Amino acid sequence: MAVNLYDSAYALEKAIRESDEYLHLKRMYDEVNADPAAKSMFDQFRQIQMNLQQKQMMGQNISEQEVQQAQASVVQVQQNEKIFRLMEAEQRMSMIINEINQVVMKPLSEMYGGM
Protein backbone atom coordinates (compact mmCIF):
# COMPACT_ATOMS: atom_id res chain seq x y z
CA MET A 1 0.00 0.00 0.00
CA ALA A 2 1.29 3.48 -0.82
CA VAL A 3 2.72 5.59 2.03
CA ASN A 4 0.03 8.23 1.67
CA LEU A 5 -2.76 5.66 2.05
CA TYR A 6 -1.10 4.14 5.13
CA ASP A 7 -0.56 7.54 6.72
CA SER A 8 -4.15 8.59 6.13
CA ALA A 9 -5.51 5.28 7.41
CA TYR A 10 -3.41 5.54 10.58
CA ALA A 11 -4.48 9.16 11.13
CA LEU A 12 -8.11 8.05 10.96
CA GLU A 13 -7.39 5.12 13.29
CA LYS A 14 -5.90 7.60 15.79
CA ALA A 15 -8.87 9.95 15.45
CA ILE A 16 -11.25 7.06 16.20
CA ARG A 17 -9.19 5.93 19.17
CA GLU A 18 -9.20 9.46 20.62
CA SER A 19 -12.84 10.25 19.86
CA ASP A 20 -15.29 10.88 22.70
CA GLU A 21 -17.49 8.11 21.37
CA TYR A 22 -14.74 5.48 21.39
CA LEU A 23 -13.47 6.51 24.83
CA HIS A 24 -17.03 6.37 26.17
CA LEU A 25 -17.62 2.95 24.59
CA LYS A 26 -14.39 1.68 26.12
CA ARG A 27 -15.47 2.86 29.58
CA MET A 28 -18.87 1.17 29.25
CA TYR A 29 -17.23 -2.02 27.98
CA ASP A 30 -14.77 -2.06 30.88
CA GLU A 31 -17.61 -1.52 33.36
CA VAL A 32 -19.51 -4.55 32.08
CA ASN A 33 -16.35 -6.65 32.08
CA ALA A 34 -15.56 -5.66 35.65
CA ASP A 35 -19.00 -6.91 36.80
CA PRO A 36 -19.06 -10.75 36.64
CA ALA A 37 -22.88 -11.01 36.69
CA ALA A 38 -23.28 -8.44 33.90
CA LYS A 39 -20.45 -9.95 31.91
CA SER A 40 -21.86 -13.46 32.04
CA MET A 41 -25.35 -12.18 31.09
CA PHE A 42 -23.90 -10.20 28.20
CA ASP A 43 -21.73 -13.09 26.94
CA GLN A 44 -24.77 -15.36 26.94
CA PHE A 45 -26.78 -12.71 25.06
CA ARG A 46 -24.05 -12.39 22.42
CA GLN A 47 -23.88 -16.16 22.03
CA ILE A 48 -27.63 -16.38 21.41
CA GLN A 49 -27.45 -13.52 18.87
CA MET A 50 -24.53 -15.09 17.03
CA ASN A 51 -26.16 -18.51 16.85
CA LEU A 52 -29.31 -16.97 15.36
CA GLN A 53 -27.33 -14.94 12.82
CA GLN A 54 -25.34 -17.99 11.79
CA LYS A 55 -28.50 -20.04 11.31
CA GLN A 56 -30.04 -17.22 9.28
CA MET A 57 -26.96 -16.94 7.07
CA MET A 58 -26.94 -20.67 6.47
CA GLY A 59 -30.65 -20.69 5.72
CA GLN A 60 -31.45 -23.01 8.63
CA ASN A 61 -34.82 -23.04 10.32
CA ILE A 62 -35.19 -20.99 13.49
CA SER A 63 -37.71 -22.48 15.90
CA GLU A 64 -40.43 -20.54 17.72
CA GLN A 65 -38.64 -21.47 20.95
CA GLU A 66 -35.36 -19.96 19.75
CA VAL A 67 -37.10 -16.72 18.76
CA GLN A 68 -38.68 -16.51 22.20
CA GLN A 69 -35.37 -17.26 23.92
CA ALA A 70 -33.69 -14.50 21.90
CA GLN A 71 -36.43 -11.99 22.70
CA ALA A 72 -36.27 -12.87 26.40
CA SER A 73 -32.50 -12.37 26.42
CA VAL A 74 -32.90 -8.90 24.84
CA VAL A 75 -35.40 -7.90 27.53
CA GLN A 76 -33.13 -9.30 30.23
CA VAL A 77 -29.93 -7.51 29.16
CA GLN A 78 -31.75 -4.22 28.67
CA GLN A 79 -32.82 -4.33 32.32
CA ASN A 80 -29.17 -4.36 33.37
CA GLU A 81 -28.12 -0.72 33.47
CA LYS A 82 -24.46 -1.33 32.64
CA ILE A 83 -25.29 -3.48 29.63
CA PHE A 84 -27.95 -1.04 28.51
CA ARG A 85 -25.41 1.80 28.50
CA LEU A 86 -22.85 -0.38 26.71
CA MET A 87 -25.38 -1.20 24.01
CA GLU A 88 -26.22 2.51 23.63
CA ALA A 89 -22.51 3.30 23.27
CA GLU A 90 -22.13 0.49 20.71
CA GLN A 91 -25.01 1.87 18.67
CA ARG A 92 -23.49 5.34 18.63
CA MET A 93 -20.08 3.99 17.64
CA SER A 94 -21.65 1.87 14.96
CA MET A 95 -23.42 4.91 13.47
CA ILE A 96 -20.11 6.78 13.39
CA ILE A 97 -18.35 3.84 11.71
CA ASN A 98 -21.12 3.78 9.10
CA GLU A 99 -20.71 7.50 8.44
CA ILE A 100 -16.93 7.08 8.16
CA ASN A 101 -17.36 4.17 5.75
CA GLN A 102 -19.69 6.19 3.56
CA VAL A 103 -17.14 9.00 3.33
CA VAL A 104 -14.12 6.75 2.76
CA MET A 105 -15.83 4.44 0.25
CA LYS A 106 -17.23 7.31 -1.82
CA PRO A 107 -14.67 6.96 -4.65
CA LEU A 108 -15.82 3.37 -5.14
CA SER A 109 -19.55 3.89 -4.63
CA GLU A 110 -19.40 6.77 -7.13
CA MET A 111 -17.68 4.62 -9.69
CA TYR A 112 -20.02 1.65 -9.38
CA GLY A 113 -23.14 3.63 -8.46
CA GLY A 114 -25.35 5.20 -11.11
CA MET A 115 -22.80 7.41 -12.79
Added chain:
Amino acid sequence: MAVNLYDSAYALEKAIRESDEYLHLKRMYDEVNADPAAKSMFDQFRQIQMNLQQKQMMGQNISEQEVQQAQASVVQVQQNEKIFRLMEAEQRMSMIINEINQVVMKPLSEMYGGM
Protein backbone atom coordinates in the same frame (compact mmCIF):
# COMPACT_ATOMS: atom_id res chain seq x y z
CA MET B 1 -19.48 13.17 14.14
CA ALA B 2 -16.61 15.18 15.59
CA VAL B 3 -14.69 17.50 13.27
CA ASN B 4 -11.47 15.55 13.70
CA LEU B 5 -13.12 12.30 12.62
CA TYR B 6 -14.67 13.96 9.56
CA ASP B 7 -11.39 15.57 8.56
CA SER B 8 -9.48 12.32 8.90
CA ALA B 9 -12.12 10.37 6.98
CA TYR B 10 -12.09 12.92 4.15
CA ALA B 11 -8.28 12.91 4.04
CA LEU B 12 -8.37 9.13 3.61
CA GLU B 13 -11.10 9.42 0.97
CA LYS B 14 -8.86 11.84 -0.95
CA ALA B 15 -5.83 9.55 -0.59
CA ILE B 16 -7.86 6.65 -2.04
CA ARG B 17 -9.18 8.81 -4.88
CA GLU B 18 -5.64 9.90 -5.78
CA SER B 19 -3.97 6.50 -5.33
CA ASP B 20 -2.39 4.74 -8.31
CA GLU B 21 -4.59 1.73 -7.66
CA TYR B 22 -7.83 3.69 -7.75
CA LEU B 23 -6.81 5.68 -10.84
CA HIS B 24 -5.83 2.45 -12.58
CA LEU B 25 -9.13 0.79 -11.61
CA LYS B 26 -11.05 3.78 -12.93
CA ARG B 27 -9.24 3.57 -16.27
CA MET B 28 -9.95 -0.15 -16.61
CA TYR B 29 -13.58 0.43 -15.64
CA ASP B 30 -13.94 3.22 -18.23
CA GLU B 31 -12.38 1.01 -20.90
CA VAL B 32 -14.90 -1.77 -20.33
CA ASN B 33 -17.77 0.73 -20.27
CA ALA B 34 -16.60 2.27 -23.55
CA ASP B 35 -16.74 -1.16 -25.26
CA PRO B 36 -20.41 -2.20 -25.70
CA ALA B 37 -19.62 -5.90 -26.23
CA ALA B 38 -17.38 -6.07 -23.16
CA LYS B 39 -19.82 -4.05 -21.09
CA SER B 40 -22.78 -6.26 -21.92
CA MET B 41 -20.75 -9.42 -21.20
CA PHE B 42 -19.57 -7.97 -17.89
CA ASP B 43 -23.05 -6.81 -16.85
CA GLN B 44 -24.40 -10.29 -17.53
CA PHE B 45 -21.57 -11.83 -15.51
CA ARG B 46 -22.29 -9.52 -12.56
CA GLN B 47 -25.97 -10.37 -12.74
CA ILE B 48 -25.26 -14.10 -12.57
CA GLN B 49 -22.88 -13.59 -9.63
CA MET B 50 -25.39 -11.45 -7.72
CA ASN B 51 -28.22 -13.92 -8.27
CA LEU B 52 -26.10 -16.75 -6.92
CA GLN B 53 -24.99 -14.72 -3.89
CA GLN B 54 -28.57 -13.76 -3.11
CA LYS B 55 -29.73 -17.35 -3.31
CA GLN B 56 -26.87 -18.42 -1.06
CA MET B 57 -27.70 -15.73 1.51
CA MET B 58 -31.35 -16.76 1.53
CA GLY B 59 -30.44 -20.44 1.85
CA GLN B 60 -32.08 -21.34 -1.47
CA ASN B 61 -31.00 -24.32 -3.53
CA ILE B 62 -28.57 -23.69 -6.36
CA SER B 63 -29.03 -26.11 -9.23
CA GLU B 64 -26.26 -27.95 -11.06
CA GLN B 65 -27.23 -25.99 -14.17
CA GLU B 66 -26.80 -22.65 -12.38
CA VAL B 67 -23.36 -23.66 -11.10
CA GLN B 68 -22.32 -24.60 -14.65
CA GLN B 69 -23.73 -21.36 -16.08
CA ALA B 70 -21.77 -19.36 -13.46
CA GLN B 71 -18.54 -21.25 -14.20
CA ALA B 72 -18.99 -20.76 -17.93
CA SER B 73 -19.52 -17.02 -17.45
CA VAL B 74 -16.29 -16.77 -15.41
CA VAL B 75 -14.35 -18.52 -18.18
CA GLN B 76 -15.99 -16.28 -20.80
CA VAL B 77 -15.25 -12.93 -19.11
CA GLN B 78 -11.67 -13.92 -18.34
CA GLN B 79 -11.07 -14.41 -22.04
CA ASN B 80 -11.97 -10.77 -22.65
CA GLU B 81 -8.76 -8.84 -22.09
CA LYS B 82 -10.43 -5.62 -20.94
CA ILE B 83 -12.61 -7.41 -18.42
CA PHE B 84 -9.68 -9.51 -17.25
CA ARG B 85 -7.67 -6.36 -16.53
CA LEU B 86 -10.64 -4.73 -14.81
CA MET B 87 -11.06 -7.77 -12.55
CA GLU B 88 -7.34 -7.70 -11.72
CA ALA B 89 -7.63 -4.00 -10.84
CA GLU B 90 -10.70 -4.72 -8.69
CA GLN B 91 -8.86 -7.45 -6.80
CA ARG B 92 -5.93 -5.12 -6.08
CA MET B 93 -8.27 -2.34 -4.91
CA SER B 94 -10.19 -4.78 -2.78
CA MET B 95 -6.96 -5.93 -1.06
CA ILE B 96 -6.09 -2.30 -0.32
CA ILE B 97 -9.55 -1.62 1.08
CA ASN B 98 -9.15 -4.67 3.32
CA GLU B 99 -5.79 -3.43 4.56
CA ILE B 100 -7.23 0.03 5.21
CA ASN B 101 -10.18 -1.47 7.09
CA GLN B 102 -7.88 -3.52 9.27
CA VAL B 103 -5.90 -0.41 10.21
CA VAL B 104 -8.91 1.83 10.77
CA MET B 105 -10.96 -0.75 12.71
CA LYS B 106 -8.08 -1.70 15.02
CA PRO B 107 -9.42 0.24 18.02
CA LEU B 108 -12.59 -1.85 17.85
CA SER B 109 -11.03 -5.21 16.99
CA GLU B 110 -8.60 -4.72 19.91
CA MET B 111 -11.44 -4.00 22.29
CA TYR B 112 -13.58 -6.95 21.26
CA GLY B 113 -10.76 -9.30 20.31
CA GLY B 114 -8.83 -11.32 22.83
CA MET B 115 -7.55 -8.60 25.12
